[in-house]
Amino acid sequence: MKRILIAISLIAMVSCHRSVPPPVYDGVLPDFGTGGDDAPADEPDGDSAGLDAELANDALRYSGPELALDYRQGGVMYVIRSQSEHAFYDIDGNSRAIIIPGHVGSDGITYEDTRLNVNGADIDVISARRIKVSDGLIWLLMTDADGNRHIAVIES
C-alpha cells in the first residue's frame, strides 16, 4: 500500500499537464484483491492453525478470500444436487459457490479431484481435506494454487 501511495505522489508531481489534483481522493485506495506483492499468501496447505473459530462454527457455509456465504445469516440458499454437488447462493444477488468434493482418498481424510467454482470462476484446488465431521456435517478445507484457504461446511 505504501508503494502505491508513493507512486501516486510521484505521478501527481511529474504530470505537469495535470496541475489540478482531483478533489475527492482521500488516500484510501480500493482493495485490489489478493495475489499482489503486498498480499502474502495464506499459510501453506495442510496447516490447520488458526482454524479454531471455523471448527467451532457449525453453520452451513462457504468462506474464501473473495466470498463468504453463510446459510444461517439468511438469504443464502444451500443446495445439494445429486449428493455430490453442494452450492451456496446469495438469493438477493449473484454471488455463489459450488463445491464438488470428489472422492475420499485412501487415507480417509483427503479428497481427490475436488472442484470449486466461485462466482462463475473455477478455482484451482490443489488440496482438499476433511478437518472435522460432526452431526452430519463435514468441514472441508481446500487450498488453491495461490495458497488461499477455502472452507466449506456441508452436509455429509
Added chain:
Amino acid sequence: MKRFSVTLSLIFCLIASVSAAVAFHGRSGRGLRDAVAAACRVESPVPDVQQWMTTVLADSRGMLYLPLDHEYVRVRPAWPDDMLPLGVVPVEWWRFDSRYESMPGDTLQADLVNFIPARFDDAKLKDTYPPADLTRLKWTNGIWSTGFLMVDGIETNGWTPPQDYRGDIARIVLYMLTIYPSGMLDPWSLLIADGSLWPSLTPYGIELLMRWSREDPVDAREHTRNSIIASAQGAYGNPFVRWPGLEQYIWGDKAGDIWLDPDASGNGGDGGDDDARLPLRSVYHLSDQRIDLWSPIVPDDAAWTVNGTSAKGHVSPADIGVGRHEFAYTHLSGERGRVIITIVQ
C-alpha cells in the same frame, strides 16, 4: 475442470430455460446491480476494436458515432491515420496500478460499449479526466468541452459531452462501472467512481449520471448502436440502453425498488401485475402481498415447504408472521435446497 464447467453451463442453461424473464428480474439494490453485472458480461469479445469499427460500422450508420467534432466521424473505407478507438471511460483507470495483470477473459480493453471513434487531438484533450459539469472551460469546439469544476471547494478537471449525448455517455459510464466495478486506482476516476464493489459511484457520480441519463433518455440512435454491439459481442450490450431507466432502480430515484423485466410474460413492468412472479429474496415486509415460491436457481417444478409445511405457488407474509422462516424445496431429480427468509414489520 472442464467437465465441471460444462456441468455448470448445463445447470445455468436449465435455469435459463425455466424463466422467460431476464436473470435480474425481481431484484433490487445491490443484488440487482450484481445480477446485471453477471448477466451482461461480454460473451465473445472482438479481437480488434479498431478493425471492428472499420468493417462493421458502415458509414450508412453514421448515427452510431458520437460526434467528436462538428460533424459525424467517418471511418470507412479506411481507418483515418489521425484517429483511434477511444474509451469513454479510460481503460487507464484500471491500469493505474503497475501490479495489474490482465486476467484470462478480461474484456476491459475490447468492450465495444465503451469505445467511440476519436481524433488523437480530441482524445488528448479528454485525457483520462472524468465526465463532469464544468464551471470553467479550458477548451471547446462548441460540442465537446474540457475544463474545470469545483468540488468541495477544490478546482479539478473534467470533460462534458454535448447536451443530447450526455445520457449516452452516462449510460456507458454506468455500464463500465457495473461490469468492471473494482480495481480503479487512477485518482482521476475518483470524482465519480469510488472503486468499491458497491455502490461503485461517489455521491457526485450518482447525482451527475442519474441526471444526465434522465435528461437525455435512450433514443432510437442509441438503441441501434446497442443492438449492433450486442450482436457482435453477445449478452445484451449495455443493459442501461436495453432497459431504459434500469439505472434509476440501482442508484437513482427508484433505488431499492424491485425492478421488473417489462419483457417478461405476464408482467406489465409496473409492478402491479398479479401474475408476475418475483424471485425469492432474503427479506420481506409483513405488508408485502405475497412471497412467490420461485427462484431462478430452483427447478420450476420443485415441491416447496415453509417451516416444514407443504406450500404451493406463493405464501402470504401475514400468514406466516414476522421472524425467520425456512423455505425448503425438493425435486424429482434428487436436488434439494433451503434458505432462511426474514419477514419484518
